[in-house]
Structure formats: structure tokens, C-alpha cells
Amino acid sequence: MAQSAYLRGLDIRDVDVADAxxxxxxxxxxxxxxxxxxxxxxxxxxxxxxxxxRLYWGETGAVGTPSLLDLPxxxxxxxxxxxRYLHFLSAWVCVVTGLLYALSGLFSRHFRKNLLxxxxxxxxxxxxxxxxxxxxxxxxxxEEALRYDVLQRLAYLLVVFMLFPLMILTGLxxxxxxxxxxxxxxxxxGGQQSARTVHFFVMTFLVLFLLVHIAMVCVAGFTxxxxxxxxxxxxxxxxxx
Amino acid sequence: MSRLLTRRxxxxxGLAAAAGASGLGVAVHLANRYGLIPPDHGGIYGVGETLTxxxxxxxxxxxxxxREFDRSHVSKVTPVNGPPxxxxxxxxxxxxxxxxxxxxIDGLIARPSSFSLGDLQRLPSRSQIxxxxxxxxxxxIAEWTGVQLSYLLNLVxxxxxxxxxxxxxxxxxxxxxxxxxxLHPQTLIAYGMNGQALPAPHGAPVRLRVARxxxxxxxxxxxxxxxxxxxxxxxxxxxxxxxEVGYSWYAGI
Numbered sequence: 001m002a003q004s005a006y007l008r009g010l011d012i013r014d015v016d017v018a019d020a021x022x023x024x025x026x027x028x029x030x031x032x033x034x035x036x037x038x039x040x041x042x043x044x045x046x047x048x049x050x051x052x053x054r055l056y057w058g059e060t061g062a063v064g065t066p067s068l069l070d071l072p073x074x075x076x077x078x079x080x081x082x083x084r085y086l087h088f089l090s091a092w093v094c095v096v097t098g099l100l101y102a103l104s105g106l107f108s109r110h111f112r113k114n115l116l117x118x119x120x121x122x123x124x125x126x127x128x129x130x131x132x133x134x135x136x137x138x139x140x141x142x143e144e145a146l147r148y149d150v151l152q153r154l155a156y157l158l159v160v161f162m163l164f165p166l167m168i169l170t171g172l173x174x175x176x177x178x179x180x181x182x183x184x185x186x187x188x189x190g191g192q193q194s195a196r197t198v199h200f201f202v203m204t205f206l207v208l209f210l211l212v213h214i215a216m217v218c219v220a221g222f223t224x225x226x227x228x229x230x231x232x233x234x235x236x237x238x239x240x241x
Numbered sequence: 242m243s244r245l246l247t248r249r250x251x252x253x254x255g256l257a258a259a260a261g262a263s264g265l266g267v268a269v270h271l272a273n274r275y276g277l278i279p280p281d282h283g284g285i286y287g288v289g290e291t292l293t294x295x296x297x298x299x300x301x302x303x304x305x306x307x308r309e310f311d312r313s314h315v316s317k318v319t320p321v322n323g324p325p326x327x328x329x330x331x332x333x334x335x336x337x338x339x340x341x342x343x344x345x346i347d348g349l350i351a352r353p354s355s356f357s358l359g360d361l362q363r364l365p366s367r368s369q370i371x372x373x374x375x376x377x378x379x380x381x382i383a384e385w386t387g388v389q390l391s392y393l394l395n396l397v398x399x400x401x402x403x404x405x406x407x408x409x410x411x412x413x414x415x416x417x418x419x420x421x422x423x424l425h426p427q428t429l430i431a432y433g434m435n436g437q438a439l440p441a442p443h444g445a446p447v448r449l450r451v452a453r454x455x456x457x458x459x460x461x462x463x464x465x466x467x468x469x470x471x472x473x474x475x476x477x478x479x480x481x482x483x484x485e486v487g488y489s490w491y492a493g494i
Contacts, residue, residue: 052378059310060372062379064318080376081487082286084494089289176374177297177453177493180307192372192380 021232022146024108030101031229033093038206040090045203047083050076055200059191068197091171098164114148115157121150137219145220145234152216155209163206170199276404276419280472280480281490294491298421301493306427307452310370315435316381319373321442326462331411339446344430348407348468351398358446361432364388364396369427375456376492385450386433391424394468403468407475408449411462416481417472417490418451418458427452430463455492457483 023031053071054063061067105111120126130149133140140149148156172178173186173195189195217225221234228234272278277295281287325331334342343355367389374380390406406423409415422428429450432439439445444461451458472480480490 049378051376054378059314060316060380060382062316062318062320062381064320065316077377081489084376084489085286085290085487088293088489088494089286092289092292174374175297175494176307176372176455177301180305180453181301181303183308186308192374196378 022228022234023232024110025232026101026104026108027110028229028232030097030104033097034101037090037094037097038210040086041094042203042207044083044086044090047079048087049200051080055197056193057190057197058193061193091168094164095168098168102160111157111160115153115160117150117153121153126150140220142234145225155212159206159209163202163209166202167199167206170195170202174199279489279491280417280478281484290489290491293494297491297493298419301453302421304421304425307371310372310382312370312384314382315370315384319381319383319434319443320375320379322375322377325441325445326411328411331462334411335441335445342446344447344463345465346393346397346468347465349400349403349470350394350468351400352396354397356393358432361388361430361447365392366433367426367429368433369429369450369452371427371450371452373456373459376488380456384433384435385429385431386436387429387431387447387450389426390428390430390449391426393430393466394423399468400470402470404470405468405472405480407467407469407472408460408463409465409467410460411464414457414460414482415476416449416458416460416483417475418449418454422451422453425451425453453493455494457488458492 021028049071050073052075053073054061054067055069055071056065057068105115127150130151132138133149134151169185170189172182173189174192179186179192186192186195189198224234269278272291272295275298277298278291279287279294282291325335339358343357344361345353345355347353365388366386368384368386370382370384372380372382394406403420405417405419407415407417418428427450430447431444431450432447434440434443439448444459444463447463448461449459449463467475469475472478476482477485479485481488484490
């Protein structure tokens with residue numbers, strides 16, 4: 001089976017390497033589930049934000065009190081009803097998917113093998129080379145594309161272990177029911193409005209990541225990369241002899 | 242090899258589907274029994290809504306208090322959405338200082354009763370400095386004073402089969418809460434705000450305060466309270482006027 005060849009490690013035959021999926025089934029499924037739920041969260045989050053596109057710092061804030069940031073869009077009521085329903089439905093999909101991904105990543109050693117940068121990855125010579133590749137928009141070779149480079153590793157680790165958890169924590173921190181049980185959740189962010197503001201800024205970082213992610217997929221070869229994330233194989237799979 | 246795999250996959254999938262279906266059946270049965278299904282559970286959005294409500298009810302079952310603040314946190318700016326009701330009845334009560342106004346309590350209770358503003362003010366009171374968060378995004382902190390709803394409900398003797406308390410105001414925004422929130426120590430029938438009589442735009446003569454939910458749950462201008470075992474027969478059966486226009490019934494978020 002292709003799956004076990006992938007997991008067996010380095011002492012595998014060339015045939016197996018070519019046959020091994022670029023991304024495991026769990027990674028592929030959770031990737032698209034996350035993409036779908038992230039889209040739902042983004043659209044509904046904007047729908048909720050439209051009702052009051054003004055951000056504050058501290059516990060409270062309203063029109064007539066000083067704001068941290070006034071977004072240059074008009075106050076638009078009437079979308080937060082369905083916005084909230086879709087936001088929480090998508091959040092459940094996102095969190096359950098994230099848990100599945102995180103547990104599977106721990107047990108299959110996906111994080112350690114594929115995301116944690118190695119010593120070689122972190123050498124200054126390698127970092128300069130990879131950054132230069134990115135600056136010159138150099139397309140990776142098929143062989144290079146078989147493993148994540150140091151920038152990918154750091155970006156994915158940041159998104160998986162910093163930005164998504166922060167999003168969930170600041171989301172929960174806005175719930176008056178949840179914070180009745182865990183007040184520290186909102187107190188660490190400096191108040192309910194601060195949590196809302198952090199929630200907004202982490203969203204902008206995630207959107208920025210998404211844009212760069214899609215741009216990089218295009219640079220690396222849109223069809224092969226997307227096919228690899230759907231079927232597991234970048235190039236059409238060879239038949240067994 | 243491949244045929245064996247297919248058969249194994251088929252059996253595994255079949256078993257998983259059967260386990261999943263019966264597991265879901267048991268989950269729905271248990272959720273129903275412990276009151277973990279909200280009235281607006283229909284449709285695709287109802288799935289998320291039910292998960293949120295059920296998870297929060299399990300998680301918040303210890304009835305801990307929503308955060309309270311000290312006086313220095315009380316906000317100077319206290320916005321409202323819209324003016325008090327324009328109905329003749331309400332305006333007459335407002336003009337006479339609510340002298341003839343009565344809060345009626347009926348439904349599944351031993352002693353249907355009505356209370357004047359003075360009656361309510363003579364009952365043991367509770368004051369709390371809590372946050373009011375509008376679902377739109379703005380918020381303020383104020384001190385609320387009133388009678389605990391749990392005290393009123395004990396006074397009129399709630400029947401054991403009661404599941405929800407429904408509130409009818411002078412405007413269109415009727416609403417309801419489950420017994421967990423009805424009996425929560427911070428759920429008030431409030432007649433005072435920041436040490437003064439409750440101002441008309443904030444819900445005079447009395448408003449509900451549900452500290453663990455968003456602002457729209459704390460409905461204003463109360464007229465009648467009904468205790469019931471089902472929300473299906475009230476309005477469109479979705480539990481609140483807000484749900485009927487597309488806002489979730491449970492707003493603990």
C-alpha cells in the first residue's frame with residue numbers, strides 16, 4: 001500500500017517514493033474541511049462585523065467612546081442574524097476538523113517529520129537560499145516540492161499552533177456564558193472588547209496567509225499542487241507493474 | 242488483494258455507519274431528555290445551534306456567575322437601540338409613573354399572581370455590576386438592581402414539569418429562557434439602573450437581565466411572564482420574536 005510506504009521512512013525503494021502520496025489522507029481531508037469552514041467563518045464574520053465596524057481596547061466600547069480603529073466601511077445592520085448562525089456552524093466544523101488534524105498529526109508524527117524545521121532547514125545558508133528562491137519567484141523542482149521548505153514549515157506552524165488557537169480562544173473569550181466558567185479566558189486579553197479586536201486582527205493575518213498560500217500554489221504549479229492535495233499525487237499515478 | 246480490501250472496507254464502513262446512526266439516535270434521545278435541544282434546532286444552521294447550546298449547557302451547569310465589576314468600571318455611555326414603545330397603553334403607564342402597571346405571572350405555577358412596581362421593590366433585592374453586550378458589537382457596564390427571577394418563581398410555586406419561562410413586553414420582542422437561566426442567581430427582574438429608577442429607554446418599569454447571554458436576551462418593558470413546558474405553542478414555536486426574524490434563541494455565544 002502506498003500509505004505504509006510513505007510511513008516506513010527513508011529506506012524505501014524509488015518506486016515506492018514515486019507512489020507514496022504527497023499528502024496523507026487525513027491531511028487532504030482536513031485541508032479541504034478547513035478551507036470550507038474558513039470560508040464560512042470569514043463570510044459570516046464580515047457579516048457580523050458590518051453591524052459595528054469599530055474596534056476598541058478594554059472591557060467596553062460603543063459609539064461615543066474612544067475607539068482603537070474605525071474601519072472605513074458604513075455601519076450595516078441586518079446581516080448578523082444569519083451571520084451568527086453560519087459563524088457557529090462553521091466554527092464547529094473548523095474546531096472538530098482541527099482536533100482531528102492535531103491528534104492525527106501528533107500520532108503519525110506529521111508535525112515532527114514534516115513541519116518542525118530541521119537543523120539544516122534553520123542554517124543561515126539554507127534560509128538565505130530559500131528566501132532568495134521566494135524573492136525571485138523561482139519554481140521548486142519536483143524533488144524540492146516533495147518536502148516543505150523552512151518558510152513553509154514556519155508559516156504552517158504559526159498558523160496551526162498560534163493563529164487558529166488564538167482565534168478559538170478570543171472567540172470563546174467573547175462568550176458571557178463561557179467566561180462565567182473561565183473568567184481568565186477574557187481577562188488575559190484585557191477585556192471583552194480587546195478579545196474582539198484581537199479576533200479581528202488574527203483574522204487579517206489568516207487572510208494574509210491564505211493569499212500568500214494561494215499565490216505560492218500558483219507559483220509551484222496550480223494543477224499539480226491542487227491535484228496532490230485532492231488525490232495525494234501531483235502527477236497522474238503510475239500503474240503497478 | 243483488492244477484492245479483499247473492498248470487502249473489508251465495505252464491512253468497516255457498514256459497521257461504522259450503523260454505529261454512527263445508533264450513536265446519533267442515542268445522542269438525540271439523551272439531548273432531548275436533558276433539555277439540550279434549543280427551539281430553533283431546525284435546518285442546517287440548527288445543527289451548529291444545537292451543538293453550541295448543548296455544549297454550553299453541559300459546560301455551564303455549575304451555575305457560576307457572569308463576571309461582575311467594581312463601580313469604577315461603570316460606563317458613562319449607555320446606548321440603546323430605539324425608543325420606548327409608542328403604544329397608547331405603554332405611554333399611559335409611562336405618563337403616570339407606572340402607578341397602575343402590574344406584572345402578571347401565570348402558566349405552570351401554583352399561585353397565578355400580579356405584582357405592582359412597589360410590590361417588586363419591597364421584595365429582597367440584588368444589585369450587580371455586569372456587562373451588557375449587544376450582538377452588533379458595542380457594549381457597556383452598568384449596575385442593575387432588581388428581584389431575582391428565581392425568588393419570584395419560588396414565590397408563585399413553579400410546577401415540576403416547567404421547562405421555560407416566557408416574557409411578554411409592551412413591544413414586539415417577546416422572548417424565553419430555559420430553567421437554567423431562569424433560576425440563575427444573576428437573572429433579575431430589574432427596576433433600577435446605576436442607582437436610579439430604570440430609565441424608559443432602558444426598559445421601564447422593569448426589564449429582564451440575563452447576565453450570561455447577549456444583550457438582546459435581556460428584554461425590556463415587561464408586562465407578563467408565563468411558565469411553560471413547551472415553546473411550540475408560543476408564536477411560531479421558535480422560542481422568541483428574535484428567532485422569528487433570524488437571530489438565534491440562545492445567545493450565550
